[in-house]
Amino acid sequence: MAPVNPRSVVILGSTGSIGTTALELIGRNRDRFRVLALSAGGDNVGLLAEQALEFGVEVVAVAKATVAQDLQLAFYAEAQRKGYAQGEFRIPKIVTGPDASSELAAMPCDVVLNGINGSVGLHATLAALDAGNTLALANKESLVIGGPIVTRLAKPGQIIPVDSEHSAIAQCLRGGSADEVGRLVLTASGGPFLGRSRSELANVTVEQALNHPNFAMGPVVTINSATLVNKGLELIEAHLLFGIPMDRIDVVIHRQQAIHSMVEFSDGATIAQVGVPTMTVPIALALGWPDRIPDASPPWSWTEASTWTFQPVDDAEFPSVGLAREAGSRxxxxxxxxxxxxxxxxxxxxxxxxxxxxxxxxxxxxxxxxxxxxxxxxxxxxxxxxxxxxxxxxxxxxxxxxxxxx
CATH class of the missing domain: 1.10.1740.10 (RNA polymerase sigma factor, region 2, helix turn helix motif)
Structure with missing residues (x-):
């Protein structure tokens, strides 16, 4: 049953892959969620204006102060495209500058979805936590670099992971108590270059590196997936999120990405979370936590034949995972x-x-x-x-x- 009062949501990084997926989900569940504010870097003001008018947000933020006028013009163009007469729509308040997203993150709301890309998301993460908002965290870099600064500030249960691997672990952890956890197992697709030798990787192109086998993501995350740096960051993030020592967190190549990650318990049982390769379920669960959003994604089809494979990470091919483990341990x-x-x-x-x-x-x-x-x-x-x-x-x-x- 849908909540009587929709949850108020602030989305940071709304024009990126996480933000657009979240808004598509919210658009199908308007009785459950209400979007208060959106932020973006400022490279796509047309899309940002479209999103803001579609969801009737109160505030829009852009990191690039120089695009404020372009954004205002984009609002008028989008209103005209929608056929609004003058006076039939209200332009949201526009906030600009490097601290704009942090200002939105501190707004009174139920959930802040931090989908900003890169370490610049740290200040917004801290602002959301300091304001007491629930943080749906897709910006893994802010936790990785902030480490104990972030974990000290966060109250128990205040950070809900959005990465599919950490969302999977959070779901699996419902199956046992903290002292029953033996190991965490993060799954990785292996990216577009699985099985190639180091010499074969020397001359790969940017276009080849952006050809992820399963997910459509932004260029930085996709290249990080090709080097497996992304999995290294997720290794550190899992350690910080769940308080499990680095030596009890494994990474395994699972090409099909049907299993998003697993938790091994002390009695030898392993619980895995299975789903189609999409970010919709992790985003939906983070926005609605602890409740699930019905029909967020089609389930895995058990009536069709499929084969799942698992193999260890080749440290010679992908030294990034071991390097991340070393950095996280230091x-x-x-x-x-x-x-x-x-x-x-x-x-x-x-x-x-x-x-x-x-x-x-x-x-x-x-x-x-x-x-x-x-x-x-x-x-x-x-x-x-x-x-x-x-x-x-x-x-x-x-x-x-x-x-x-x-």
Whole structure:
């Protein structure tokens, strides 16, 4: 039965894959959810204006202050396209600048969905938690780099994971108590290059790296999936979310991605969450937690023949998982350095300045060079300083490579 009062939702990163999927879901369940505000980077003001008018939001935020006028014009164009006469629609309040999403995250609401891409989502995560809002977290980077800063601030049950793997684990954990958990098992598709040797990966193109076998995602996440850096980030995230030591979290290649992840219990039983490869169920569950949203996604078809395969991660082919495990075990600012260096290297690869194998090679070099200080209590300033250092160092390294290749 649908709730009498719809849950109020703020969506950060509304024009990305997570945000658009969430709005499609909400559009089919308007009796359950009400969208209060939307934020985006500002690269697609037309879509943002369309979303805002479709859902009648109160506030819209863009990180790029320079596009405020373009957004306002996009509102008028969208209203005209919808056939609204002058005075029949209200333009939402427009907030701009790097802190705009954080301002929206602190609005009084039931759920904040943080679908921002990259480490820039940290401040919005902290703002949502500090305001006491339930945080549906798709921005894994903010938890990875924020680590204990985020977990200290979050109340029990305040963070609901949106990543399909962590959503799966959260669902499986309903089947036992915390002290009965033996291991967590994260599944990975292996990306588009599973089975290729390192030498075969040296010359892959950006287009090839963006050809994910199962999911349609943004370019950064898709390339991270091709290097398996994404799985490394998820490994650290699982450790932080569920409080399980790094050495009790495994990664296994499961090409079909029917099983989104598993929990092994102390008696030898393993519970797995199965579903079609889509983000709709994790998003729906995070928005409605702990309740499920009926018909969020078609179920797995058990009447059709299928074969599931599992294999260990080849560390020679995908050294990123082991590197992430090392960074997560070191703790402190090491995960922030891992993430920041990777973001720079992914952009360098997309720009044609770095070969595909150079992404993780460069990240490994930056992580190795970083000396993690001993912190009494890790602060946001500590994390941001390490993030900035890692970006500068990665740019220096990729710049040297660019000069050598010229």
């Amino acid at each position: 703790g402190g600012t090491a995960p922030a350095v891992f993430n920041a260096a990777n973001e720079v290297c992914v952009q360098a690869f997309r720009d044609g300045r770095l070969p595909f194998t150079g992404i993780v090679d460069t990240v490994a070099r930056v992580v190795t060079e970083h000396d993690v200080p001993s912190y009494v209590e890790l602060s946001v300033d500590d994390v941001l300083a390490a993030d900035a250092w890692a970006r500068d160092r990665a740019r220096q390294i990729t710049g040297v490579q660019e000069t050598q290749q010229a």
